[in-house]
Amino acid sequence: xxxxxxxxxxxxxxxxxxxxxxxxxxxxxxxxxxxxxxxxxxxxxxxxxxxxxxxxxxxxxxxxxxxxxxxxxxxxxxxxxxxxxxxxxxxxxxxxxxxxxxxxxxxxxxxxxxxxxxxxxxxxxxxxxxxxxxxxxxxxxxxxxxxxxxxxxxxxxxxxxxxxxxxxxxxxxxxxxxxxxxxxxxxxxxxxxxxxxxxxxxxxxxxxxxxxxxxxxxxxxxxxxxxxxxxxxxxxxxxxxxxxxxxxxxxxxxxxxxxxxxxxxxxxxxxxxx
Numbered sequence: 489x490x491x492x493x494x495x496x497x498x499x500x501x502x503x504x505x506x507x508x509x510x511x512x513x514x515x516x517x518x519x520x521x522x523x524x525x526x527x528x529x530x531x532x533x534x535x536x537x538x539x540x541x542x543x544x545x546x547x548x549x550x551x552x553x554x555x556x557x558x559x560x561x562x563x564x565x566x567x568x569x570x571x572x573x574x575x576x577x578x579x580x581x582x583x584x585x586x587x588x589x590x591x592x593x594x595x596x597x598x599x600x601x602x603x604x605x606x607x608x609x610x611x612x613x614x615x616x617x618x619x620x621x622x623x624x625x626x627x628x629x630x631x632x633x634x635x636x637x638x639x640x641x642x643x644x645x646x647x648x649x650x651x652x653x654x655x656x657x658x659x660x661x662x663x664x665x666x667x668x669x670x671x672x673x674x675x676x677x678x679x680x681x682x683x684x685x686x687x688x689x690x691x692x693x694x695x696x697x698x699x700x701x702x703x704x705x706x707x708x709x710x711x712x713x714x715x716x717x718x719x720x721x722x723x724x725x726x727x728x729x730x731x732x733x734x735x736x737x738x739x740x741x742x743x744x745x746x747x748x749x750x751x752x753x754x755x756x757x758x759x760x761x762x
Contacts, residue, residue, distance in 0.1 A: 495611035521564020526641035696759035
């Protein structure tokens with residue numbers, strides 16, 4: 489356990505220089521977005537009022553009140569989230585392949601450490617999810633701050649305040665990242681775990697068998713995707729109840745995860761080359 493903790497700390501410090509700029513971009517972009525939407529709304533109202541005998545009530549009836557719905561669906565809000573998601577997807581591969589970069593590959597040192605090689609697998613996966621949940625936590629903190637910025641610029645008569653849950657539901661992508669139900673949370677993040685483990689297993693297949701390993705990796709993806717979508721086939725053709733579909737999907741994800749971890753352990757201990 490001590491060696492595992494050291495490995496997680498090591499991977500954490502390696503990714504921190506990437507994570508902090510992503511957080512900085514998110515905070516800066518979203519704050520600018522909240523300010524831009526506030527000033528634009530007030531400017532549009534001002535132009536509307538000077539066009540003739542019109543009142544603020546007429547403007548609100550025609551255009552509505554400003555709310556966080558406009559902000560969370562803007563490029564200022566979604567842009568940095570998209571950059572973070574793409575960066576994490578790339579890092580899922582980079583977290584392994586960078587250890588093989590260079591003449592004196594660092595992977596050799598990692599694989600000769602006096603610890604179970606599977607700890608390398610779990611430490612990298614743990615690091616990915618630490619930063620995913622860290623990023624989500626920062627986003628949750630930012631949303632009330634963004635609404636506070638709206639309150640600073642836009643008077644209460646022209647503003648529609650929203651609860652945090654309503655802000656999340658106002659954006660489809662956020663509602664996936666932050667599901668409102670326990671079952672939705674387990675399914676969404678369970679699929680995320682399966683996806684992460686699957687990418688790692690694909691990398692290990694390629695590292696173990698090189699060119700032939702690429703073919704094995706694609707075959708692995710086809711098999712995993714077939715099993716992942718099996719519950720949806722059953723739900724469509726056999727009209728399963730919601731709880732039945734949930735338990736079927738959960739069982740499939742557990743089976744895929746266990747088998748993928750077993751395969752990865754076998755590759756790390758018996759097949760991997762540096």
